[in-house]
Amino acid sequence: MLTFISYWRAAAIVLNDLGSSAFYAAGIAEQAIGKSAPWFILGVMLFSFTVRAVYVESCSMFVRGGVYRVVKEALGGTLAKLSVSALMFDYILTGPISGVSAGQYIAGLINDVFATADAHGWIPRAVHTIFNGTPHLDVNWTSVFFALAVTIYFWWENTKGISESSEKALRVMQITTVMVIILLAWSAITLFKQGYQSVPLPIPSNLTFSHESLGFLKHTNLATDLAKKFGLLGILIAFGHSVLAMSGEESLAQVNRELAHPKLKNLKRAAIIIAIYSFVFTGLTALLFVMIIPDSVRVPIYKDNLIAGLAMYLWGPQLLRLVFRAFVVVVGFLILSGAVNTAIIGSNGVLNRVSEDGVLADWFRHPHKRFGTSYRIINMVVFLQLFTIVASRGNVYWLGEAYAFGVIWSFTFNSLAMLVLRFKFKGERGWKVPPNITIAGREIPVGLASVFMVLLSTAIVNLFTKSLATVAGISFAAGFFVIFTVSERVNRRKHALAQQEMKEHFQLLHSDTVERHGLGLKPGNVLVTIRDYNTLTHLKWALERTDDKEQDIVVMSARVSQFGAAAYDLATEQIFTDYEQTLFTRAVSVAESFGKHVSLLVVPARDVWSAIVQTAINLESSAVVAGLSSKMSGQDQAFELGKAWEASDEPKRQFVLQVVHPDMNVDTFRIGPHAPSMKTEDVHLVHRLWLNITREPGLDKLHHHDILTEALTRFAKDCSGEEREEILRQLRNVSADSGSPARTGSDAVEPRVIAPSTPVPENTTATGVPTAPEANPNSNS
């Protein structure tokens, strides 16, 4: 029930998260370790190729090879809870750091525009007086305000249940690519025209650790001339301060299940695109940052908006540079805001996943009354993000340091789990991280172990050198770990009781696909979709009008999971949750009150419309009965279903959609190509034409449908010719006169209610998006 995406789109989704770190990682790293930071960022970006390889291997084993699933398989529930706590810290921090960073770019631009305007004397004296000089914003608090606004905006969007669009991600990455190309080309010209500042080599003697960047070590005697005392340790500490440049890899595991066939090959392609892009963008930008911007302003002024600073020090007229800077800020706003959204969606997905496993109380997953989203999880995530934003006071360095904690520990857990699985799970894998050496019949995963060793040593060193991150990260992870552990215990007790009740009431069968034969259903059955157990009027309506001896009645609930959620690799008992149990108990109770039998079906899906269409096609249903949505009209529901029908693969068949209003009025629509209902005057017109033409010699055997065929053929020809505009103008007039939305068609004439048992007409000839409504005397549409 998924809409599969190409590897380009998958790469775009991941790069929206990963690419956003280019806007702040180098600035944070230089503050911590000095001017040689760009080499470490480049090193981290190269190393990220190997981390990506670990994720490709995990995804080749599990459709959703994210940290939680992999660690649980390899190391058990406790470490899985611990690793997911670290991952949650990563996700919670992604939102604030992206929002605050975007705010820094915007506030920085506004201040520079004020300064430029003031230099030209464009600022009125009165404004000068108010600000005691050139007007300017407090960058950090403006960033806080901006980050809060963006987070609250996406909180509401996610509560409403926005659909994650790979199209949008692709567009953002296309715009970003334009910016990157201009930036690199312009920087090359600048280096040629103005020369460059050398970037000190990444050797211990060139490292200058700030007081903050030594963390707990600053209280020991290691702090004095640390680099000379422990040469490689200095490199390791510097590497640890640069790892946040590769944050966002977990998103690769999350988009994996949405990738089109051949999955593994496309995953590898997406991984290559991501690796090359992020190396060029994040790595080269960091290098140019030091090569082009003078030391006197680089860290003091542009540490938190380095690409904007780069734009201002390019070769060329100031106005042009300012325009390019504005473009950088727009791109930064788009990509960083996207990362705020990804953080909310990702955390929601991960918490839904652990909740489905019984690790988080079902209470968290209770759907929103109106929108059906897991709003309690969203609320909790957004609350933590808002708290973090305010607590940070707009300090990007602090946020970056804390962020790195979640990033490095979730990677470390993932690679450790993959290493353990090499010994624990001997079966075939789609792909393995190379090289693997076989000694005495035992395979040694040299490559995987190497990546793990780098990650583990970096994670351990970070514990000592990032004191704030360590305290915040451990407190947060411990808090989440306690919540998970307590929730799991409560759930276990509750589920044991529920399991017993469930066995008494329902016989559960798990199937990877929905098949009519497997469910023992007759063709032409009625599919009733349900979501809210308080609104089952349409089920009653269907039960009233259907003879279950003639037609099977299937009651279906689509488990909608957004990007990041993972309802696809669940066991039966996980799919049939408390909520579905209550929902189906009510449905069965309604059916029993009518003395009728219903079959129950839970379909995990990304898109509810595709799920309904695919289920109706697979079950060969003649009718789909749905309740009226609280968010859209019956016609809109039909339109969405029609679109999903058009997008579904062949073979597909037509069916009737009946949208039942709370007052039992019904809107009926046909989904799929069908013969249009004709007005009486049109029938007369065809007849008159037929009479007229059959008088001609040799045309006495002509049929009415021959007239229609000829007319439609000519119409199709005209539509693709010069008269197209005129035809469209006429049709717009007709559409406006008919008074109903054009997209759902307005050719309905015969007023009748189609009961579920009404057969769908076969061998129809009309084409196009097929949601023509039939007028219904009882309908209020």
Add this chain to the structure above:
Amino acid sequence: MQSIVSLAIRVLEVFFALGLAGSVIVLVLSGIEDLETLIGSEESHPN
């Protein structure tokens, strides 16, 4: 205490150095595979 800390640091350094050396091999080998994947792109057109 000082010697324990020094030993722990040396162990970490060895871990890191060995890991980096191995990671370079991973990078080269997976890079070659990546090239083959890119060159052999016969299906799945970007859209």
